Amino acid sequence: MKTLDEHxxxxxxxxxxALEPDVGALSRASNLVEQGGGPAILTEDLRGYPxxxxxxxxxxxxxxxxxxxxxxLDPETSTEELIFGPFVDRRDERVEPEYxxxxxxxxxxxVVTGDDVSLTDAIPLYRNNxxxxxxxxxxxxxxxxxxxxxxxxxxxxxIQLKDDETLKVQLFPFHNSGRHFSHAxxxxxxxxxxxxMGLDPVTPIVASSPNEPGTDDYAMAGGIMQESVPxxxxxxxxxxxHANAEYVIEGTIDPYHRxxxxxxxxxxxxxxxxxxxxxxxxxxxxxxxxxxxxxxIPAKPAPFGEVEYLAGINTSATLYSQIKDDFPxxxxxxxxxxxxxxxxxxxxxxxxxEGKTAAMDLMSTPHGSTYTxxxxxxxxxxxxxxxxxxxxxxSTRLHPGRGLTHIExxxxxxxxxxxxxxxxxxxxxxxxxxxxxxxPSPPADDFQGIVLDPRPEVDEYxxxxxxxxxxxxxxx
Numbered sequence: 102m103k104t105l106d107e108h109x110x111x112x113x114x115x116x117x118x119a120l121e122p123d124v125g126a127l128s129r130a131s132n133l134v135e136q137g138g139g140p141a142i143l144t145e146d147l148r149g150y151p152x153x154x155x156x157x158x159x160x161x162x163x164x165x166x167x168x169x170x171x172x173x174l175d176p177e178t179s180t181e182e183l184i185f186g187p188f189v190d191r192r193d194e195r196v197e198p199e200y201x202x203x204x205x206x207x208x209x210x211x212v213v214t215g216d217d218v219s220l221t222d223a224i225p226l227y228r229n230n231x232x233x234x235x236x237x238x239x240x241x242x243x244x245x246x247x248x249x250x251x252x253x254x255x256x257x258x259x260i261q262l263k264d265d266e267t268l269k270v271q272l273f274p275f276h277n278s279g280r281h282f283s284h285a286x287x288x289x290x291x292x293x294x295x296x297x298m299g300l301d302p303v304t305p306i307v308a309s310s311p312n313e314p315g316t317d318d319y320a321m322a323g324g325i326m327q328e329s330v331p332x333x334x335x336x337x338x339x340x341x342x343h344a345n346a347e348y349v350i351e352g353t354i355d356p357y358h359r360x361x362x363x364x365x366x367x368x369x370x371x372x373x374x375x376x377x378x379x380x381x382x383x384x385x386x387x388x389x390x391x392x393x394x395x396x397x398i399p400a401k402p403a404p405f406g407e408v409e410y411l412a413g414i415n416t417s418a419t420l421y422s423q424i425k426d427d428f429p430x431x432x433x434x435x436x437x438x439x440x441x442x443x444x445x446x447x448x449x450x451x452x453x454x455e456g457k458t459a460a461m462d463l464m465s466t467p468h469g470s471t472y473t474x475x476x477x478x479x480x481x482x483x484x485x486x487x488x489x490x491x492x493x494x495x496s497t498r499l500h501p502g503r504g505l506t507h508i509e510x511x512x513x514x515x516x517x518x519x520x521x522x523x524x525x526x527x528x529x530x531x532x533x534x535x536x537x538x539x540x541p542s543p544p545a546d547d548f549q550g551i552v553l554d555p556r557p558e559v560d561e562y563x564x565x566x567x568x569x570x571x572x573x574x575x576x577x
Contacts, residue, residue, distance in 0.1 A: 102143070102158070102206045104170050110140045117146045120227035127397040128159040128229070132406055138164025143393075147225050154223045156393045161302065163397075163407040168414065171302035179435060180413075180486050187325060188306075188418045192322030194316060198332040198341065199450025206333040206344035207389050214337060214385045219265045223386045224348060226262050226299075227510040229398040230366030234375065236262040237365060240397045241350070242308040243270070244340050248292065254343070255308035255318035259399075260296060260381075261362050268381040270294070270354060270364040273515065275471050276315055282354060282379065291353035293338040293382060299395045304330060310415030311468030337384040347392045351385040368399025368408035368439055371518045405437065413437030416468065420444060424464045428459040435485040441468055442517065443475040445485040448539070450464075456537040457506055464511070464533060472511050474519075478537045498538040506535040 105111040112131070118124060124144055129140035136142040143158045162168055165183065172187045203209050207474045212222060220226065226236035238260040246253045254368035261269040263408040272279040278294075297304075306320040319330045319341065331344035338351045359377040365551040367373045397407040405413070413436070420441065421434040430451050436444040444463060452454050456478035462467045463476055479485060499505075513520035513531030 102141070105141050105161070105167060108166075108170055108176060108178075110164075110170065112140050112142050114142060114144045115146060117148055117152075118144050119148045120225055122231075124157055124159070124227050124396075125229040125398055126394075128407075129400055131160045132398075132400070135164065137166065138405060138407075140164070141167065148307045150225060153391065156391070157225055158299075158393050158395050159397060160407055161395060161397075162305070162411040164410060168306075168410060171306075180437070181484070184414050184417050185421075185433065190422065191325045191327070192321070192418060194327075194424060195320040195322030196327065196329050198319040198323060200327035201331045201333045201344040201406055203333050203336075204472050206331070208342065208346040208349050209333065209336070209387050210390045211392075212336055212385065212387045215266055218383050218385065218386055220262060220268070220350070220383065221265055223388060226394075229396075230372075230400070232372055233365050234261060234363045237394065238268070238296065238298065239399060240297050240305065240395055242300060242343075243278055244295040244297060244342060245281045245292060246340060246419050247281045247284055248288050248290060250315075253318070254278050254281065254314075254316075255304065255322075257305060257309045259365060259367075261365070263360065265381065266383050268296075268350070268352070268383065269378045270361055270374075270381050271362065271378055272354075273471075275467065275512075277312070277316075277514075280314060281355075282356070285354070286356040289356065291355055293335075293340055293353055294351075295335055295338055295340050295342045296350040296381075297343045297346045297348070298350075299389075299393055300343050301330070301345070303324065304343065306411060306415055309412045311419050311466070311472075313467065315570040324541055330547075331392050333516060335385075336387055346389075348386070348388045349396065350381075350383055351387075352381045352382050352383040354379045366399055367516050368406060369401040369442075369516055369518055374514050376515070378555045392558055407440070409437055409439045412440050417444075420463055420466060420469060420473075424459060424462045427462050428455065430455065430481075432461060432481045433485050434463070436473070436485075441472045442514070443477070444469070445477045446480060447479050447483055447485040448483055449450055450539050455543060456539040457535055460506075460535040460537065464535075465510075472514050474511075474513070474517070474531050474533045476535050478535070478539055480539050484539075494538040494559040495536070498540055499536065504537040506537070508533040508535070 110379045127142050131142045146152045167175050169178045189347040220488045256278045259271045272282045304322045323329045332341040333344040342349045362378040363375040400406045416436040417434050430449040433447040460476035483490045483494045511533045513529040515529050
């Protein structure tokens with residue numbers, strides 16, 4: 102917050118606002134005020150709470166500028182530089198978390214357990230969108246441990262309020278925490294979880310990352326930040342929780358009981374359907390003095406929402422890392438729009454048809470197998486983050502007869518409004534497509550396919566013209 106404030110990326114709303122509709126509307130408005138995402142919004146006077154006692158911050162990760170600042174970069178650093186700079190370069194580094202005694206952990210300044218637990222007293226929960234089935238926690242980092250294999254995971258999943266002691270948690274089987282829950286069902290025992298809110302800016306990015314099962318997410322976040330994440334003991338669960346969190350909710354998820362959840366306005370820009378999801382029985386809430394509740398609004402991207410900015414970095418970087426070993430010719434992956442449902446791969450194919458097989462490889466990754474339904478493959482000279490160049494490649498390099506591949510009856514994301522349900526909450530079907538616009542590879546040497554490179558003098562003249570144009574600013 103201090104960094105955002107210093108760079109005019111934090112707007113403080115000091116007037117009294119209502120939880121509904123004001124907070125959700127302000128969050129959405131922030132995302133629309135600037136090209137490339139807006140500033141963070143801090144509401145300091147919430148109706149129904151003493152002034153300053155409860156505050157809400159939204160849109161913290163709601164622009165590339167904000168995320169660049171989180172990594173200590175210039176706010177105007179390009180998206181590709183951001184993704185393939187600190188995130189890819191440090192993705193394999195690990196810095197172990199630092200243990201903090203509970204008595205020294207800011208997250209434990211207030212501890213509520215047992216019959217005193219009241220979610221709405223502790224947290225100013227609200228509905229983001231008009232038709233949401235209830236108040237939602239949309240940026241809570243869920244900590245869980247595999248009851249069979251023992252590895253821990255951080256993940257961001259939507260969480261709906263049922264009552265003051267109960268939450269409903271969306272855990273799909275293909276999510277890492279969903280795997281933990283499946284193993285808890287096999288073992289016939291509740292799954293312990295903790296929900297963390299209000300963290301450093303990097304840990305939520307890692308938590309929303311489609312990492313391989315067994316990844317030490319706390320250590321990965323530490324490697325990216327180049328400093329240890331402080332953790333402490335859970336109050337009622339055997340899990341490491343972020344010692345600096347604004348809020349921590351602890352509890353257990355019953356392996357068998359389900360309740361109807363939803364609808365909720367999702368990152369797809371549509372409401373998801375009502376589903377039967379597991380419940381979390383809350384056993385403890387801990388929080389800082391004068392806590393700040395951090396949330397985000399899933400909404401139709403314009404062109405992006407905070408979900409796309411938050412998850413766009415790690416989804417692109419993870420998919421790139423997962424297919425790069427198999428296809429060294431891959432130069433970049435853009436999976437920012439939205440949440441990897443579509444991906445653009447820039448590569449230099451080593452042989453004819455390799456663009457198609459690289460796309461199939463991406464669609465076989467843990468994230469791509471469910472989320473990604475469209476992959477566009479472009480040559481290495483095309484910037485996969487520049488839609489003018491992508492459209493140009495589609496217009497001039499696509500041969501529909503050889504470049505289009507239709508894949509039938511593939512797994513689908515349940516939240517995708519185009520997915521077809523088989524009558525079960527966890528079984529959805531989707532046809533998928535690959536669009537390969539790469540030019541014919543050697544030995545094909547048709548002169549018509551040679552890329553038109555500009556004369557070497559062009560760059561010099563570009564700079565000259567920029568200086569001339571700049572010198573005319575303010576003149577008629």
